[in-house]
Amino acid sequence: MTDLLVWPILLPLLASLLALVFPRRGDWIGGMASLAVLISAAWLVHSVWDNGVIAVALGGWQPGLGIALRADGLSSVLLLMVAIVALTIGIYATRYFDNAVVRARFWPLWLLLLAALNALLLSGDVFNLYVTLELVGLTAVALGALGGSRDAIVAALRYLTIGLLGSMAFLAGVVVLYAAYGTLDMVALASVVEDRPATWVALMLMTLGLLVKSALFPMHFWLPPAHANAPAPVSAALSALVVKVAFYLVLRLWLDVFTVALHPATAWMLGLLGAVAVLWGSYRALRAPRLKLLAAYSTVAQLGYLFLFLPLLAGLPDGPAREAAFGAVVLFALTHGFAKSALFLGAGVIQQRAGHDRIEELGGTARALPVTTFVLALSGIALIGLPPSGTFLAKWQLLAAAVETGQWVWIPVVAVGSLLAGAYVFRVLGHAFAPGDRDGSALAAGREELPALALALVATVVLGLAAGGLWGFLDFAAMSPGGAR
Amino acid sequence: MLATTIIYGFAGICLFVLGLRGVLLHTTALARILALNVCGAGVFLLFVVLAYRGAGMTPDPVPHALVLTGIVVAVSATALALALARRLREIDHD
Numbered sequence: 001m002t003d004l005l006v007w008p009i010l011l012p013l014l015a016s017l018l019a020l021v022f023p024r025r026g027d028w029i030g031g032m033a034s035l036a037v038l039i040s041a042a043w044l045v046h047s048v049w050d051n052g053v054i055a056v057a058l059g060g061w062q063p064g065l066g067i068a069l070r071a072d073g074l075s076s077v078l079l080l081m082v083a084i085v086a087l088t089i090g091i092y093a094t095r096y097f098d099n100a101v102v103r104a105r106f107w108p109l110w111l112l113l114l115a116a117l118n119a120l121l122l123s124g125d126v127f128n129l130y131v132t133l134e135l136v137g138l139t140a141v142a143l144g145a146l147g148g149s150r151d152a153i154v155a156a157l158r159y160l161t162i163g164l165l166g167s168m169a170f171l172a173g174v175v176v177l178y179a180a181y182g183t184l185d186m187v188a189l190a191s192v193v194e195d196r197p198a199t200w201v202a203l204m205l206m207t208l209g210l211l212v213k214s215a216l217f218p219m220h221f222w223l224p225p226a227h228a229n230a231p232a233p234v235s236a237a238l239s240a241l242v243v244k245v246a247f248y249l250v251l252r253l254w255l256d257v258f259t260v261a262l263h264p265a266t267a268w269m270l271g272l273l274g275a276v277a278v279l280w281g282s283y284r285a286l287r288a289p290r291l292k293l294l295a296a297y298s299t300v301a302q303l304g305y306l307f308l309f310l311p312l313l314a315g316l317p318d319g320p321a322r323e324a325a326f327g328a329v330v331l332f333a334l335t336h337g338f339a340k341s342a343l344f345l346g347a348g349v350i351q352q353r354a355g356h357d358r359i360e361e362l363g364g365t366a367r368a369l370p371v372t373t374f375v376l377a378l379s380g381i382a383l384i385g386l387p388p389s390g391t392f393l394a395k396w397q398l399l400a401a402a403v404e405t406g407q408w409v410w411i412p413v414v415a416v417g418s419l420l421a422g423a424y425v426f427r428v429l430g431h432a433f434a435p436g437d438r439d440g441s442a443l444a445a446g447r448e449e450l451p452a453l454a455l456a457l458v459a460t461v462v463l464g465l466a467a468g469g470l471w472g473f474l475d476f477a478a479m480s481p482g483g484a485r
Numbered sequence: 486m487l488a489t490t491i492i493y494g495f496a497g498i499c500l501f502v503l504g505l506r507g508v509l510l511h512t513t514a515l516a517r518i519l520a521l522n523v524c525g526a527g528v529f530l531l532f533v534v535l536a537y538r539g540a541g542m543t544p545d546p547v548p549h550a551l552v553l554t555g556i557v558v559a560v561s562a563t564a565l566a567l568a569l570a571r572r573l574r575e576i577d578h579d
Contacts, residue, residue: 127551142565150576150577153569153573153576157514157566157569157570157573161517161521164562164566165524168501172501172531175532175535178535178548
């Protein structure tokens with residue numbers, strides 16, 4: 001049964017090598033591997049649901065020396081999200097890359113990114129988090145540069161430089177942790193960690209690194225050019241998955257491993273940065289001239305919301321209210337993952353059909369590409385946080401927690417952020433529905449438009465209506481202080 | 486023993502900060518990549534200091550294993566950065 005943990009990492013890794021050896025069979029290898037990863041992720045979620053936390057020490061080497069893999073509610077549910085989004089993006093990619101050379105380069109890197117994401121989510125020790133964080137970063141940069149334009153390469157180089165600085169800071173934090181506690185295993189750390197200066201220094205370094213990686217304001221500047229200039233399937237993965245796993249680490253470190261060192265002041269600072277990110281990102285999205293740039297700035301804003309939850313979680317005592325808030329932050333992250341990948345895939349369809357993605361010139365899109373316009377609207381609903389999307393429930397919980405803890409300051413931030421999101425979504429839709437001189441195309445667009453539609457439907461309908469189970473699944477006990485299982 | 490640890494540890498921190506400064510202040514790609522490596526060397530030196538347990542004692546093997554992994558990662562990252570920088574030069578010279 002513990003083998004379950006190995007497959008989500010091993011399958012894409014092997015497939016990546018296969019795709020490198022057989023470049024012409026990339027579509028087939030990638031599709032099969034993505035499907036297999038999805039099955040193994042679903043199986044893992046099922047098994048965690050039945051048995052609780054699953055852990056394995058690879059090769060029988062005990063933690064401390066060996067590589068420990070762990071899956072709990074939080075990591076397995078994110079793993080499932082990654083697997084679903086990756087499969088749909090993969091299906092779209094078979095249509096997107098019409099150049100055989102680029103497509104042959106895409107698959108090995110893409111599968112490697114998938115393996116790295118899964119390894120990060122399943123990692124049980126802090127040093128492996130550094131390694132997987134680097135693997136995610138390197139493959140993401142290489143994928144981002146796939147387009148080959150000058151802008152894409154400049155953005156990729158900047159992304160790489162900033163990302164490497166972030167991982168260096170994270171690694172320096174790992175050194176301090178090892179010096180202070182002599183272990184890097186997260187379960188062991190959670191039980192020995194104390195509230196003292198060495199912990200603060202380590203946490204500060206690691207958090208700084210992760211803030212760069214998760215593009216929290218003011219460290220967000222690398223994100224819009226990198227995400228807007230990558231090929232559409234890659235942008236979707238960068239925005240939906242890559243920044244999300246960095247946030248997962250923030251959540252994991254602060255709420256699972258170093259709970260004792262989480263001071264309200266620190267959480268407030270992160271929350272304030274998140275609030276600025278919400279407002280600034282939404283404002284820039286509203287002013288963005290291009291659809292993909294809009295989507296990238298909207299990612300900056302949506303990540304800001306995730307950080308708003310930290311001061312609330314720090315302020316709530318253990319109990320149902322905190323469980324509700326914790327479930328909400330995960331639901332927010334999941335919904336954004338699906339909605340943003342849908343939006344980027346939709347933008348990709350428009351960019352390829354129209355030859356550009358300038359918002360002002362989208363006139364006629366609604367008639368030419370009705371399915372894709374529907375996708376834009378659906379993912380817009382999730383980005384604004386209208387019912388029945390998952391974001392609506394999450395924002396509801398966010399406001400409830402703000403009232404509960406008396407942290408009223410976040411309420412106007414959420415209100416203004418949502419209004420700005422409404423404005424930028426309707427700006428796009430307004431132009432898309434405007435009359436234009438585009439030819440109408442066939443409705444059945446198959447592999448080109450349906451993946452985005454599926455993702456948008458999950459974000460707006462499935463996660464909104466069936467989110468109840470998520471709270472039970474996350475099993476707050478697994479996140480209690482000291483990591484008691 | 487303590488003095489040695491402090492000297493090397495301090496050197497590691499200095500390298501880290503120097504590298505950081507270089508990455509943030511330089512504008513040319515090559516200078517930044519080199520600065521990143523200086524920064525990384527600082528962190529790796531800290532790992533080496535950590536492994537030292539005094540004269541005549543066997544060093545702690547775990548930091549050594551970690552630093553080797555770290556160096557491999559740093560080399561690949563540098564290779565990718567150099568490849569991107571070279572591609573950029575090619576585009577600019579065409």
